[in-house]
Amino acid sequence: MTETFGTDKFNFLINNAGTGLYAPFAGTTEAQFDEAMNMHFKGPFFLTQQALPLLRDGGRIINISSGLTRIIKPNSSAYASMKGAMEVLTRYQAKELGARGIAVNMVAPGAIATDFGGGRVRDNQELQNHIVSLTALGRVGLPDDIGPVVAFLCTDDARWITAQRLEASGGQAI
Numbered sequence: 001m002t003e004t005f006g007t008d009k010f011n012f013l014i015n016n017a018g019t020g021l022y023a024p025f026a027g028t029t030e031a032q033f034d035e036a037m038n039m040h041f042k043g044p045f046f047l048t049q050q051a052l053p054l055l056r057d058g059g060r061i062i063n064i065s066s067g068l069t070r071i072i073k074p075n076s077s078a079y080a081s082m083k084g085a086m087e088v089l090t091r092y093q094a095k096e097l098g099a100r101g102i103a104v105n106m107v108a109p110g111a112i113a114t115d116f117g118g119g120r121v122r123d124n125q126e127l128q129n130h131i132v133s134l135t136a137l138g139r140v141g142l143p144d145d146i147g148p149v150v151a152f153l154c155t156d157d158a159r160w161i162t163a164q165r166l167e168a169s170g171g172q173a174i
Contacts, residue, residue, distance in 0.1 A: 001054070009056040012154045015044035015086075016064045020117030025077040033078050040082035045089060058101040060154050063090050065108040065165065071173045083108075087165055094163035103162040105153050110169025112141040136171025145170070 002008045021028075021036045048061060055061070065087055068080040087106050094104040111131045113122035121127060121140060128140050149168045152158055 009054055010051075011056050011059045013048060013051055013055060013059070013061045014064070014150060015048065015062070017043060018064065018116065020120065021079045022075045022117065022120075023078065024075050028078045036078050036082055040079065041085045041089075044086060048093065052097075055102065060158075061090075061093060061097070061102060061104040062150050062153050063087075063093075063104070063106045064150075065090075065106045067108055067110040067167060067169045067172055069108060070167065071110075090165070091163045098162065103153075103159065105158075105161060105163070106165040107146065107149050107153070108165055108167040108169070109146045110135070110141050110167065110172035112143060112146060114143055131172065134173050135169070136174055139170065141168070141170055 001010075017039060019036070019039055021032055023029075023032055044063060063086050066080060066083040068076045069084045069087060072080075087108075090104050090106040093102075097104060111121045111127075113128070115122070121131065131140050132138055146168050149166060153161065153166070
């Protein structure tokens with residue numbers, strides 16, 4: 001790491017990997033569940049654990065959740081449950097890593113027009129219209145609506161924020 005980046009430590013870890021899983025509770029297979037669990041909970045859990053020796057004291061960990069931990073949509077039970085587990089883990093990480101000055105927070109995007117889920121929100125006008133009808137700010141979210149929230153949590157201005165879930169959804173389903 002030192003040869004490539006000129007340092008042996010880093011300041012920020014953003015756990016942002018994810019894939020969509022759209023299956024009803026009764027129809028979710030064990031293979032689908034295991035794949036989602038590995039991606040959304042087990043992966044970030046152990047990646048963060050392994051990265052801790054390299055994370056600078058006073059650093060930040062930002063975990064990415066989903067508005068679906070608050071807004072119940074059919075066919076999202078497995079995905080949302082794993083994101084809910086990450087929300088609990090975020091609070092535990094904040095408590096256990098606080099002695100090192102490491103702040104740990106969660107950003108929970110609402111519906112965002114990206115490639116996620118095969119471009120489901122981005123490419124489906126009917127779905128977009130539905131989301132717009134439920135959203136206080138009257139539009140579907142864009143990637144540029146989430147990046148600055150994550151970036152803010154990495155600044156000195158956010159130094160006193162830890163163990164928090166920040167939903168960035170434009171007021172979806174309030």
